Amino acid sequence: MMQMEKLVSLCKRRGFMFQSSEIYGGMNGFWDYGPLGVELKRNIKDAWWRDMCSGHNELSHPQGAPSPYEMVGLDCTILMHPQVWKCSGHYDLFHDFMVDCRESKKRYRFDQVRGRWVAAKGQKIFVTTMVEADTEHEDVTRKALKFFNLRNKDADQLAWDGGFKSLEKIDMSDRASIMAPDAVTLGTLTEPREFNLMFKTYVGALSGEEGAAFLRPETAQGIFVNFKNVLDSTRVRIPFGVAQIGKSFRNEITPRNFTFRSREFEQMEIEFFCHPNQSREWYSYWRNRRMAWYTELGLSGDRLRLREHHEDELSHYSVGTADIEYAFPFLAEGEYGELEGIAHRGDFDLRSHMEGKLDPKTRPLQLERNEQGQPKHRGSGKDLTYRDDLTNERFTPHVIEPSAGADRATLAFLCEAFSEDQVPDEDGKMQSRVVLRLNPRIAPIKAAIFPLVKKDGMPEVAEEIYGALKKHMNVFYDEKGAVGRRYRRQDEAGTPYCITVDGQTLQDRTVTLRDRDTLEQHRIRIDDVVSDVRQRVGM
């Protein structure tokens, strides 16, 4: 399996991702995209927007869909009226459990602390860690040896009891026997407490609660609160979907695993509005459609899977939720991380924004009331129902929500694409290379153009080809160094095609086109280069 460190180092070396504010020591949970990374992520977002929204043909009847449907887009603000988050449930319910360590003063997400029971010298303790899965055994062994005052060579005196488990699974009455991840003594962890993940800020000159607002933790709510605007300003009819791509913010307790869990990230979300009677069929359609999208763009094989939530994992109002998951290399063997969730949300959101926050534990959904019997969080009072102008039926639409993360998708495509192999150099000697086998549609650079040598008129011809291609796509011109080294640099960047101007070009105006994956070289006419490359990269 690919080692994560190799990918992380490639990402930094070649300018895919950098730690935010790195020169000041960085900021945990924040990442910048470099020159190659920004192209890759933009191509993924563009592919999503085109395939899901702007390129969707509402006159066609897609396979597996109950009927044709329409799609439109929105771009909403990050800061919204604070009432939005009260009615959506985020104000009351959007929290993780955290524990604090009295010794190290560090804070951890309760479910992310993992550890193992171990006994020695007549005492049994639960040693915990926060390191990646592949080094956790090493880490807890080191700590246990230190605690029991044993040397490395005495490691067989440690009697391990059971495998690694989350702190969540440990009876908190055993707290006195727990060694926190960064502590050397026992029993330093507090009881788990709720921690709301929304970032708070203040709008305008008001500094008190009056001016308080939250950075959105999801883009979805902007779509719900604009439902009526979309209906009133377009001619969309149900069923239809609204797509949005944008930044979301979550004050994650322990951001980790490169960009997988960040505090600032981008989502690509669709809220699909349909008649309640058809919502199950639409749920199945979207689950399959979204899974197919990842496969079409290159995630395949057994590292990608669709996991239906068990009934006990579902919200009360939900008919179904499925996660599209990827076996990221930083996870333990057999574990998968969420790329996207496809949720059946019923009418929870539209009704909550109309009537006031509903109590998700009730069925059918009821308004959540305070001690005085008033709505706990008041809704907008606006009518967010839909009237079918053909049947005259009025109803509150149900929602299917395919919600994807642009950063997680970028990371998954990078993990899947990374590979190392052996290729012959100019002299036929085998050399190892790192290659990103990215789908040409999302590759940051579509083609690189090289003059074989920097003389004999070759650079002029190469510049002409570069200029013609650059009008259509991101291409790269390189005349420095041996051609083999130039190929290798492009392989690492995931560039699918390299075009070389050589001696023959000057005689017959043909160039070689080298394929990154097959290494095959074809001769093509200069006049055909633009159409040929456009076709190959799916433009």
Ligand code: GAP
């Ligand atoms: N509106 C529904 C919603 O936000 P979610 O499962 O919380 O659902 C959707 O988030 C997607 O957003 C996830 O599948 C993931 O791809 C991405 N995401 C969520 N939290 C993230 C984080 N801290 N860092 C990076 N991506 C994240």
